[in-house]
Amino acid sequence: MVRHRLVALSLLLVGCLGAALILSGSPVSHAQGPSEVWLNVQRGGATKLNIAVPVFTVASGGDGTTGKTLADVTAKDLSFTGLFSVVAGTSPLPLNDPEGAKKLLAEFATAGAHAALAGIYTQRGDRADGEMRLYDLTSPEQRVIARKTFEMPVAQSRRLAHKIADEVVLQFTGELGSADTRIAFVRGRPGSKEIYAVDYDGAGPTSLTSNGSINLSPVWNPDARSLAFTSYMKGYPDLYRIFVDRRPVQTLASFVGINSSPGWSPDGRSLALTLSKDGNAEIYVLNVATGAIRRLTRHIGIDSEPTWSPTGRQIAFVSDRQGEPHIYVMDDEGTNVRQITRGGFQTQPRWSPKGDLIAFTTRRGGVHSIWIVAADGSNQRRLDTGSGDAESASWSPDSRHLAFQMNRTGAWQVYTMHADGSDQRQVAGPDATSPSWSPRLP
Amino acid sequence: MSASDFPFMWYLQTIQRKVNEKWAPPARAAETNAVVVFEIGRDGHLKNPAVERSSGDTLFDQAALRAIVDAHPFPPLPEEFKQPALKIHLGFNLSTDRG
Numbered sequence: 001m002v003r004h005r006l007v008a009l010s011l012l013l014v015g016c017l018g019a020a021l022i023l024s025g026s027p028v029s030h031a032q033g034p035s036e037v038w039l040n041v042q043r044g045g046a047t048k049l050n051i052a053v054p055v056f057t058v059a060s061g062g063d064g065t066t067g068k069t070l071a072d073v074t075a076k077d078l079s080f081t082g083l084f085s086v087v088a089g090t091s092p093l094p095l096n097d098p099e100g101a102k103k104l105l106a107e108f109a110t111a112g113a114h115a116a117l118a119g120i121y122t123q124r125g126d127r128a129d130g131e132m133r134l135y136d137l138t139s140p141e142q143r144v145i146a147r148k149t150f151e152m153p154v155a156q157s158r159r160l161a162h163k164i165a166d167e168v169v170l171q172f173t174g175e176l177g178s179a180d181t182r183i184a185f186v187r188g189r190p191g192s193k194e195i196y197a198v199d200y201d202g203a204g205p206t207s208l209t210s211n212g213s214i215n216l217s218p219v220w221n222p223d224a225r226s227l228a229f230t231s232y233m234k235g236y237p238d239l240y241r242i243f244v245d246r247r248p249v250q251t252l253a254s255f256v257g258i259n260s261s262p263g264w265s266p267d268g269r270s271l272a273l274t275l276s277k278d279g280n281a282e283i284y285v286l287n288v289a290t291g292a293i294r295r296l297t298r299h300i301g302i303d304s305e306p307t308w309s310p311t312g313r314q315i316a317f318v319s320d321r322q323g324e325p326h327i328y329v330m331d332d333e334g335t336n337v338r339q340i341t342r343g344g345f346q347t348q349p350r351w352s353p354k355g356d357l358i359a360f361t362t363r364r365g366g367v368h369s370i371w372i373v374a375a376d377g378s379n380q381r382r383l384d385t386g387s388g389d390a391e392s393a394s395w396s397p398d399s400r401h402l403a404f405q406m407n408r409t410g411a412w413q414v415y416t417m418h419a420d421g422s423d424q425r426q427v428a429g430p431d432a433t434s435p436s437w438s439p440r441l442p
Numbered sequence: 443m444s445a446s447d448f449p450f451m452w453y454l455q456t457i458q459r460k461v462n463e464k465w466a467p468p469a470r471a472a473e474t475n476a477v478v479v480f481e482i483g484r485d486g487h488l489k490n491p492a493v494e495r496s497s498g499d500t501l502f503d504q505a506a507l508r509a510i511v512d513a514h515p516f517p518p519l520p521e522e523f524k525q526p527a528l529k530i531h532l533g534f535n536l537s538t539d540r541g
Binding site: 035036037038039040041049114115136138139141143145146170171172173174175 | 448449450451452453454455456457458459460461462465486509514515516517518520521522523525527528529530531532533534535
């Protein structure tokens with residue numbers, strides 16, 4: 001009896017993962033102790049997990065489109081991760097009819113779904129709840145993988161869908177997704193550039209500056225509540241901080257000369273930045289609370305665009321000390337400087353939140369493209385983003401995606417893509433540049 | 443003892459998928475197999491990864507071990523599974539007649 005069950009489970013696994021597994025008729029999971037399992041992997045391509053996302057149930061509040069909108073947003077988030085194939089568009093799971101729900105889930109399983117996500121939206125006053133129930137459809141028991149409820153102000157109820165999608169990614173990968181995030185960027189023409197932000201998928205644009213001046217290079221603080229940026233609002237390129245909750249703008253650095261290309265330390269308390277107050281562009285670290293600065297580079301070449309490793313122990317930056325600009329890494333004391341990129345004209349380094357990779361921009365034959373290199377300088381490679389210039393990459397918090405600017409359509413637009421260059425989606429434009437992908441929102 | 447002690451097949455598939463994504467075995471002419479053993483804590487963290495049965499090929503063993511380390515963190519253990527950790531014996535099989 002037990003033996004039959006084991007074989008059946010093996011077959012289900014074959015059905016789900018195909019060539020990725022080798023099972024050869026033997027049990028996949030035969031426990032000898034109470035908590036031990038035996039598994040196999042065989043070399044093969046990663047396969048996507050099929051997940052059914054029916055229209056969300058609306059328990060109270062919302063309008064006729066709420067259930068469908070939330071399911072659509074969640075489905076789009078899941079599909080964007082590259083980990084899931086989404087089967088969407090059916091009517092809600094009848095949660096007060098267990099037999100009907102079981103039947104619908106069984107239909108999803110028959111259609112090839114490995115999992116199903118049911119959402120329930122409940123509005124109470126100006127608060128909205130989004131409950132998710134994630135079901136396993138790879139065995140007939142239809143077990144609940146996870147059940148969780150999120151709460152948001154009604155005005156931000158779309159974020160419930162993003163939070164649910166991020167939780168589904170956590171359940172299947174061990175790491176939260178990047179859907180509940182914003183992308184800040186610069187928009188405007190020469191002479192007037194303001195900073196805006198949109199949801200990572202392009203929804204909900206808001207303006208963060210409106211001073212009629214030139215505002216450049218926004219960078220999110222790790223708390224996702226504020227950004228550093230360079231502005232000419234007082235006539236000089238000085239460094240400021242804006243707060244999402246519209247507190248007054250804070251001046252961070254206004255030394256003589258250039259104050260630019262800020263990069264936050266992982267604890268959000270310090271900024272690495274480029275200053276030319278001592279004559280030549282050098283990299284300094286500014287303690288935001290005390291205003292104390294310490295100089296990291298001392299070289300006749302131009303050193304700029306610092307970006308911290310997530311451990312805070314290293315900083316990558318651009319230097320033209322060898323003639324053309326290249327990417328270098330140094331310890332956060334300014335010591336142990338080493339060049340990590342070869343060839344070309346390389347700028348805009350951005351250290352990935354996971355710490356293993358650095359994205360940067362290479363100019364070759366007058367065309368800009370985005371490249372990736374391992375933090376130790378190995379495995380330098382170009383991302384194939386197609387025709388046009390691609391520049392100014394910014395990592396998603398899960399390091400699976402990049403935001404960047406591209407001019408393929410004739411005007412600069414901000415796009416997102418997978419970190420291998422595929423699945424490009426336009427999120428802002430025209431005349432949109434310098435994206436900064438926020439950490440997960442508070 | 444039966445499979446129903448850990449009937450959360452979706453969880454095991456997730457482990458297989460994550461490890462498979464990170465596994466970069468060295469090219470080998472002959473069929474090669476190794477088994478790595480490790481534990482997953484309640485919150486999905488990796489504990490005590492070790493080679494349990496060597497393939498006799500150090501590079502292959504190390505690539506298998508590295509796949510586990512690179513694949514973590516894993517998802518939190520299923521709520522219905524009440525024990526503090528799950529021990530997994532993961533076989534790495536490289537056959538020569540495919541990919």
